[in-house]
Amino acid sequence: VTADEYLELLAYLRDRLRDAGLVDLDDTLAAGLRGDEQASPYGSVIDYLDALDAQLALRSRGTVEATVSRLNEIATAEGRIETITVELAADEQQISGRDELDLMDLPDLQPIREELTALLGFLRDELERL
Amino acid sequence: VSAAALDDAKRRVDAIIGGYQRAAALPELSVLGARTAGKVYEGWVLCVVLAHLRNDEGFDVKMVGDTKVHLRSSPG
Numbered sequence: 289v290t291a292d293e294y295l296e297l298l299a300y301l302r303d304r305l306r307d308a309g310l311v312d313l314d315d316t317l318a319a320g321l322r323g324d325e326q327a328s329p330y331g332s333v334i335d336y337l338d339a340l341d342a343q344l345a346l347r348s349r350g351t352v353e354a355t356v357s358r359l360n361e362i363a364t365a366e367g368r369i370e371t372i373t374v375e376l377a378a379d380e381q382q383i384s385g386r387d388e389l390d391l392m393d394l395p396d397l398q399p400i401r402e403e404l405t406a407l408l409g410f411l412r413d414e415l416e417r418l
Numbered sequence: 419v420s421a422a423a424l425d426d427a428k429r430r431v432d433a434i435i436g437g438y439q440r441a442a443a444l445p446e447l448s449v450l451g452a453r454t455a456g457k458v459y460e461g462w463v464l465c466v467v468l469a470h471l472r473n474d475e476g477f478d479v480k481m482v483g484d485t486k487v488h489l490r491s492s493p494g
Contacts, residue, residue: 293424300428304435312452344438346455351462356487358465362472365481374457377492380450389450389491391458395441400434407430414423 294329298336313343330415334408341404348397356392457489 305314317339325332345351352372359369374389381387442451464487471477481487 293421297424297427297431301431304431308435308439310435310438310451316452343455346458347442347451351458355458355461355465358462359468359481359487362465362468363479363481365485366483367485369481369487370485372457372461372487372489374454375488375490375492376450380453380491384450389454389457391454391461394454394458397438397441400437400441403430403434403437407427407434410423410430411427414420 291326291329294333295325298325298329298333301333301336301340313340316343330411333411337404337408337411341401341408344397344401344404347394348401349392349394350396350398352391352394453491457491460489461487 302314302318305311305317317336320335320339321332356369356371363369371390371392374391376384376387376389468479472479
């Protein structure tokens with residue numbers, strides 16, 4: 289087991305995200321690394337993956353559904369609250385070609401989050417096994 | 419991690435990122451990803467604040483005139 293292998297895995301993760309066109313996401317995740325990757329390579333990989341899971345949760349329809357369900361528990365309404373919409377700014381309207389975004393249109397990322405949880409478990413098991 | 423485990427981890431990473439790419443295929447959602455995530459977070463924080471107002475401060479929380487919660491992307 290070497291620190292270099294964890295650093296290699298972290299670099300691989302970051303490269304794959306950036307190659308996938310998710311530079312903004314990598315920037316967000318990397319900002320949380322505190323610059324101590326060399327001192328704590330294992331912890332940095334785990335921190336990065338935990339942060340990725342949190343970001344996927346915020347981009348997943350499942351979180352929107354949970355939020356709407358919670359709103360219906362809290363608020364009284366003339367009918368059930370169905371969704372959350374976002375009125376887009378002018379630049380976003382140009383990019384997307386729409387005035388409004390329905391957050392229920394977000395993809396369901398739960399299966400991907402489960403794969404991520406499995407990867408975190410795999411890495412933790414590897415550390416304990418050694 | 420051993421070399422084999424490292425390769426396994428890389429394969430898992432490929433599956434996760436590839437899966438996300440496919441799931442988020444709508445280009446506008448990819449482009450707006452960070453801002454969309456911020457709005458989902460805002461919606462959840464709204465729940466926390468409203469729950470506090472109802473449970474701890476004794477307010478009634480009513481949704482008036484619509485069945486959609488409207489948020490704005492731009493400030494204000």
